[in-house]
Amino acid sequence: MVNWSKPRLPRPDAPRTRPRVAPTELTRIDFTEVVPDQVAFLGQAAYIQLEFFESLAKAVATAPDLGAKEGLSAAAGVALRKHHELISELRRLGEEPSEVMAPFAPATDRFRQATSGADWTELLLGIHITSGMLDDYFSRLAEGMPAELGTRVRAVLAERDIAEVVERELERAIAADPTLADRLALWGRSLVGDTLLVARSALRASESTGALGADVEPVFTELIASHTRRMDALGLTA
């Protein structure tokens, strides 16, 4: 129960044991200063989800067993739902999704090919790393959108079912073949550059509205920090 009447007293020993500014606060940035062009934002985000769907569908088709197929097909369904929900937002704004997404297609297609790897495990890690980073990133960008739209978009992007399924399959594959860890660690590192390029391109779409004044570099630091946590969780050196 929340106690509304009693004033919260500062605990006297707290300030001495923690730094004045917590490390996470150092890298925080007020993304509400960045006002993304809503339409371009939604178009790029929707098209990226379509690419995640295509990668997951490929992972279903090439899965080594039916258990993996089942989990991954459910994950593909989630990516598809995200795509269609973002498309619905475009329709709600009176936009034709195909037209809005078209400018993002060539670069995003290339991105998917570049991150789809040489085999099934690399494909899975590609999905895990790129969707993890980009969903985080677009969620942060959505903070600068009109409140209701921003909240809906963040709810769409917050669904974590894909990450859970892909992580489970990767853990299983690494456990079955420990020599995989070194190769996947290398592959995981190589994915970061391409993913940050996509993130930067989303910022450029926002800059074109002339509303971008904030220093966004710290956000990239955040993205890389969560990337490291994602790799650590799989026992891979980031």
Next chain:
Amino acid sequence: MVNWSKPRLPRPDAPRTRPRVAPTELTRIDFTEVVPDQVAFLGQAAYIQLEFFESLAKAVATAPDLGAKEGLSAAAGVALRKHHELISELRRLGEEPSEVMAPFAPATDRFRQATSGADWTELLLGIHITSGMLDDYFSRLAEGMPAELGTRVRAVLAERDIAEVVERELERAIAADPTLADRLALWGRSLVGDTLLVARSALRASESTGALGADVEPVFTELIASHTRRMDALGLTA
């Protein structure tokens, strides 16, 4: 409204203008005589929907434009939902879907490869013809299942959104390139044999329960008749 009290009187002029047995009745068969092995039936039907999903996902990935991608990705979502609904029925029966589907995987994978064609339009026609015939066929087979389960399964298979989307894209492609019609007509004819083999294998799974006494040949005649209608609707010679 159905009139239960009044006996139906034969109309005196009817017998002279129509054959004693209407052609459609000739090919009707009481599929309630065929009692399919529920578990095997659901396993094969579920795996086939997964294959349709994979083919549709491939059609999304190779679609020539974003409008086609959008429609086909929705269709892929429908196939995925059918797959997951049939899997849920297996779980409800206390079965592990992966184990039940496994025996059907090799033949169904080969079937998908054999029917996926040489380009995007052949892939689409392959999906249209094979899913049209097999959804019809499994719906008929489901008539022999326990009433509630059979009704649910038939409702799952009755969804026609995939056919609509695929038909629209095929019509568009044929309109844009009239030389396509001859090649697709030939391709459509070649799909029938493989599809009937899959249908027959479903019957064999039922026969193994020892409950199959009916002559099912007329059902295949029905399947071919609806195939012809499907081809006609696209202006293709069956």
